[in-house]
Amino acid sequence: MLITILIRLFLLSLTLSELFIRENQAPLIPAEQASYFIAPNGSDSNAGTIDSPWKTVQHAADLAEPGSTVYLRSGVYKQKLVITRSGSAAKGAITYSNYESEKAVLDGTGLTVEGLEGIITVNDASYIQVKGLEIRNYKSRSSDAAPVGILVQGAGGYIQLISNNIHSIQNTAAPTGKGLIGRDAHGIALYGTKAPKSLHHMTIADNELHNLVLGSSESLVLNGNVEQFILLNNRIYDNDNIGIDIIGFEGVAPSPAFDQARDGLIQGNTVYNISSNHNPSYGTKLPNDSNAAGGIYIDGGKNIVVERNLSYRNDIGIELASEHKGKATSGITVRSNIIHSNRLTGVAIGGYDKQRGSTTDSRIVNNTIYDNDTSGTGSGQLFIQYDTSNNLIQNNIIAAASGNMMIYNEYRKNTGNVVDYNLYFTPDAGTKAAWVWKNKTYSGLADYQSGTGQDAHSLFADPKFSNPESFDLHLQPGSPAIDRGYNDRELKHTYDFDEKPRVNGTTIDIGAFE
Missing domain, CATH: 3.80.20 (24 nucleotide stem-loop, u2 snrnp hairpin iv. U2 a'; Chain A)
Structure with a gap:
């Protein structure tokens, strides 16, 4: 509920045109319908209840109906998950979540990576929420494979990735005759691979992405036909390539007219310790000072x-x-x-x-x-x-x-x-x-x-x-930056770094703080 309130408050800072493209962006709260439970000691022949849980998340994903929630109990799951079933506007999202405050971990240790593949992959689905999971240790040494923590691809809408901890996703391929081309990995990746249907109304909020070995790729990327998105309050740190990347013109979408991520909001994120200097994709003699x-x-x-x-x-x-x-x-x-x-x-x-x-x-x-x-x-x-x-x-x-x-x-x-x-x-x-x-x-x-x-x-x-x-x-009293900015009409409904109204009276300050 808190994330809904925050996003609605943030929408107040947008211009009318920005508000128009995001009017349906707020997360959908799942309806009160079925709950399914997964536990390391469960069995897929069980009933899927809290007292008789299933063992695999994929079994739940193959059966989940709109508005239902799949809860992962505490434990480590060395499993991949492919989501193809959608929720709906009428009945709510299908949610995949840890149960209450329990720690649920999807661990990729020993799992194979086939091409571009996530521990969690969402294919052509809508009204999906993934929240509260730790996703880790998905690795490859192949230049033909690109491990991803969470991959969303194809077309679909109203997908929310919230409060997940994604780390230790790595591609450590050695140089070949082609050098290190294809040495790729991502923490979270959204690839809009269809047209004119897009990936739209995407919310990625309050996640941590860290200790990623990315090669020539990015920690959090939106590429191709992706539109109307919010990236909110994520922490991205200690990775060997780009933190947040919004990409166009790479041929990800089949039509050039749609091959451009667009119409989005990147707000309140903290990004630090991102450097290619120890990344051999930028020069195998390390550090390469790229x-x-x-x-x-x-x-x-x-x-x-x-x-x-x-x-x-x-x-x-x-x-x-x-x-x-x-x-x-x-x-x-x-x-x-x-x-x-x-x-x-x-x-x-x-x-x-x-x-x-x-x-x-x-x-x-x-x-x-x-x-x-x-x-x-x-x-x-x-x-x-x-x-x-x-x-x-x-x-x-x-x-x-x-x-x-x-x-x-x-x-x-x-x-x-x-x-x-x-x-x-x-x-x-x-x-x-x-x-x-x-x-x-x-x-x-x-x-x-x-x-x-x-x-x-x-x-x-x-x-x-x-x-x-x-x-x-912040500015001390008497700073020459106070009341020296140019107050143009596009700043009227915006906020400073501390979320104070940018325009207070007729003058504004120079810099990020008002």
Whole structure:
């Protein structure tokens, strides 16, 4: 019930267009119908009651009716589960859950992995809820296999993955003549493989995904024809590749017109210790210093709000890009996030080279971006890469703890971008602060402003964080960021990182906190 209330409260922060696409997103509460019980000492010839439980979750899944709940009693189950039976709007979801506070574990030790396969796989089903399970130890050494904690594929809707602990999913394939191509694994993966029918109204909330060995893949991924989703309050950490990835243009959906994850909300997630530097898929000599793994990565996605997330100690805090030439990541709003202590940069937009796609029509507003580029690469706090257009970068605190690079933009294919009303700071003297814009270096804010025409209303000043040493980035009274932001109409119904109304009166603060 709590998750329903939270999501409905969060919906109040959305614009009318965002509310329209999510009006049916709130989780469905299963109807009061049959309950089935599974226990390690059960038998599939039993009645499936609490006193006479079944042994296998698959047996329950093959019989479960809409509105029913399959409870796993305490214990370790070395079993896989394939869900093909759906719940319904009228009778409710089919729920797979631990029983009360008991610890139920699906353990993949010794189980084979056939192609892309989950310990739990949902195929072409709707009205499904999976919650409260520990899912672990699903591993492969084959480049032809991709183990997944929970895999949802095909088409379907109203699926909720809530409060699961997924860890130790691994692909440890050794290099072949093809290198490490195909060395893949995921914690949670949603693949919309059909068209025009999609995977839609997906809720992934309050899960933990950690200690994953992912190869060239991602901890939590939505790929292909996936739309109208919420990723809420998940914790993703200590993995060797991307934390959250929203992908388009990879040929997952059979029609290019639908091959793009879109229309979603990524809110309240905490992502940390995500790095490719010990991942041999990025270079077999370890550490490889690739710094390629984003905490949150929108790679070809469209029309997505990324707000109130905490992304730190990753290679890249948040990245908006497209890896496919001629294709754009577009319509992304990144607001009220805390992004600090990432190795390469805080926020990156655009393709990483001239063979990639573009980032267009996106907004990076009211974030606190602090103490990034910790590896000293010179990529700065904000990294603007190849082919960016019509993006707004506004009301952000962009500050370094050391180093002097604020924005690094070496490419000239950069049109229509507007950067303004930001607060910049580095402990070095202001004249040493540097901006690279269209491959030209500027020293000091005034030099950069006059040379580029950007940031006309921005300032260089100490933001006066409450305790930057412990990364408490609230503002002290008297901070120059207070009441200095630009109040545009799209911020009217939004909230700051602490869930306070962003607009209080006529003025707003710069940064993630109001």
